[in-house]
Amino acid sequence: MPDDISHHLVTVLRAQIGTRFELVFNDHQCYLAELTSTAPTVSATIIHALGRNPELPVHTGIACGIPKTKEKPEMIVQKGTEVGVQQIIFFDAERSISHWQGNKRARKLARLQKIANSAAEQSHRNVQPQIYYCDSLKELLNSYPATHRLVAWEESAKQGETSALVKVLRQTTIGESLLAIFGPEGGLSSEEVATMESQGVIPVGLGPRILRTETAPLYFLSAVSVITELVSSDKK
Amino acid sequence: MPDDISHHLVTVLRAQIGTRFELVFNDHQCYLAELTSTAPTVSATIIHALGRNPELPVHTGIACGIPKTKEKPEMIVQKGTEVGVQQIIFFDAERSISHWQGNKRARKLARLQKIANSAAEQSHRNVQPQIYYCDSLKELLNSYPATHRLVAWEESAKQGETSALVKVLRQTTIGESLLAIFGPEGGLSSEEVATMESQGVIPVGLGPRILRTETAPLYFLSAVSVITELVSSDKK
Numbered sequence: 156m157p158d159d160i161s162h163h164l165v166t167v168l169r170a171q172i173g174t175r176f177e178l179v180f181n182d183h184q185c186y187l188a189e190l191t192s193t194a195p196t197v198s199a200t201i202i203h204a205l206g207r208n209p210e211l212p213v214h215t216g217i218a219c220g221i222p223k224t225k226e227k228p229e230m231i232v233q234k235g236t237e238v239g240v241q242q243i244i245f246f247d248a249e250r251s252i253s254h255w256q257g258n259k260r261a262r263k264l265a266r267l268q269k270i271a272n273s274a275a276e277q278s279h280r281n282v283q284p285q286i287y288y289c290d291s292l293k294e295l296l297n298s299y300p301a302t303h304r305l306v307a308w309e310e311s312a313k314q315g316e317t318s319a320l321v322k323v324l325r326q327t328t329i330g331e332s333l334l335a336i337f338g339p340e341g342g343l344s345s346e347e348v349a350t351m352e353s354q355g356v357i358p359v360g361l362g363p364r365i366l367r368t369e370t371a372p373l374y375f376l377s378a379v380s381v382i383t384e385l386v387s388s389d390k391k
Numbered sequence: 392m393p394d395d396i397s398h399h400l401v402t403v404l405r406a407q408i409g410t411r412f413e414l415v416f417n418d419h420q421c422y423l424a425e426l427t428s429t430a431p432t433v434s435a436t437i438i439h440a441l442g443r444n445p446e447l448p449v450h451t452g453i454a455c456g457i458p459k460t461k462e463k464p465e466m467i468v469q470k471g472t473e474v475g476v477q478q479i480i481f482f483d484a485e486r487s488i489s490h491w492q493g494n495k496r497a498r499k500l501a502r503l504q505k506i507a508n509s510a511a512e513q514s515h516r517n518v519q520p521q522i523y524y525c526d527s528l529k530e531l532l533n534s535y536p537a538t539h540r541l542v543a544w545e546e547s548a549k550q551g552e553t554s555a556l557v558k559v560l561r562q563t564t565i566g567e568s569l570l571a572i573f574g575p576e577g578g579l580s581s582e583e584v585a586t587m588e589s590q591g592v593i594p595v596g597l598g599p600r601i602l603r604t605e606t607a608p609l610y611f612l613s614a615v616s617v618i619t620e621l622v623s624s625d626k627k
Contacts, residue, residue, distance in 0.1 A: 207599075208599070209599040209600045234603075234606050234609075237600060237601075237602050237603060237606050238598075238600065238602070238606065238610060239598070239600055277601070277603070278600045278601045278602065278603075279600065279601050280600060317620060317621050318621060320621060321617070321621045321622050362474075362475070362616045362617075362620050362621065363443075363444070363445040363620065364445045364473060364474065364475055364514045364515065364516060365473075365513065365514045365515050366473050366474070366514065367470075367473060367513070367514075370470050370473050370474065370609075373470075373606075373609055373610075373613070374474060374609075374613045374616070377609070377610045377613030377614060377617070378613060378617045378621070380598045380610070381557070381598075381613070381614045381617045381618065382617065382622075384553060384598050384599065385553050385554060385556060385557045385598065385614070386557050386618075386622070
């Protein structure tokens with residue numbers, strides 16, 4: 156078994172020979188395993204596949220304008236992972252006050268990836284969400300295609316727009332992908348939204364209340380789960 | 392105008408005579424107002440009602456087993472307020488490790504109420520959610536009736552239960568009330584869930600992933616908004 160997993164299992168969790176645990180392989184399937192040796196090498200045997208799939212039926216990514224504080228990206232990554240996100244891109248938006256440059260950027264991304272991996276483990280995910288960085292909105296729109304691209308737009312909410320999100324989610328079918336874009340603290344500029352619209356990104360409201368930059372992605376991901384997992388199973 | 396609002400407006404925000412701002416009265420309506428004097432007393436005149444209603448169509452409360460850390464109740468209150476909660480009760484659950492006793496309790500509640508008030512202002516709510524404390528599950532069930540009472544139950548999620556939440560939310564009509572109960576970090580005990588079920592509380596799953604104690608209420612509140620605000624407007 157890989158060193159980090161062995162260390163976590165034997166040293167941190169003090170697992171003994173015979174201890175059963177769950178392992179996720181690169182095939183994104185979860186297996187029940189049993190520890191068979193702890194020294195000199197840590198090894199385990201697979202008992203059977205668990206056949207559990209806690210992944211959202213559509214591949215869901217979020218792109219967030221870099222927030223001002225250190226805590227907000229961490230919260231977005233941790234909570235987003237719990238609610239099923241598969242890809243998180245932080246992009247340098249027009250109103251982003253923090254910029255992630257040089258070494259700082261690599262350190263940030265490594266730390267956020269670690270938070271994603273650990274949250275994926277804790278929430279029994281089969282996939283570790285991947286964390287990326289984009290220099291600009293232009294790069295984001297060029298590099299991250301998706302079947303449906305949405306932008307959370309406060310003005311939509313103010314104008315009482317309430318159904319575009321549900322319409323898009325209902326049109327989405329298994330195997331398709333979603334990407335939702337969110338602004339930093341000061342919001343997106345009208346120019347940014349116009350650029351997105353010209354490339355087919357759909358503006359959506361997230362209910363009639365003003366949500367903070369770290370809350371909006373969680374509302375969106377919960378909505379994806381409710382419409383694609385709960386409502387659709389209610390129809391069966 | 393009340394001292395705290397006057398202070399915030401004139402001293403913190405440095406409003407001048409003629410500055411227009413939004414005021415919410417005890418009737419839970421939002422009005423556009425204009426500052427008419429700053430000294431010796433701060434006064435304003437009402438221009439007109441804004442007729443905006445950012446409140447959930449059903450009165451929604453959450454009851455959370457007291458979490459271990461100081462940060463989690465604060466996050467639940469702040470984010471819950473943004474997503475529309477109207478009542479938050481922290482109760483001493485079987486597996487709560489922290490207990491709020493004596494002076495500590497009063498201080499905690501005062502601080503959480505302040506966080507709720509400030510989040511309500513920031514998210515343009517017309518209602519400040521009220522924060523309460525309950526000594527036990529028994530007191531909670533006796534003192535907080537609601538048209539529909541739910542409990543988020545991890546075992547429901549594990550057994551693949553996915554539609555009870557949506558069923559209840561679809562049955563809920565305007566003017567009714569909802570109360571959803573959540574466990575602390577270690578979850579609720581089977582005895583606690585049995586007690587709730589015997590009193591008509593409905594166990595619901597919140598999707599196939601394991602959510603942390605502070606994430607589950609936000610998923611639930613987002614689901615209430617999606618089903619009662621977004622899906623129902625999509626049908627019109």
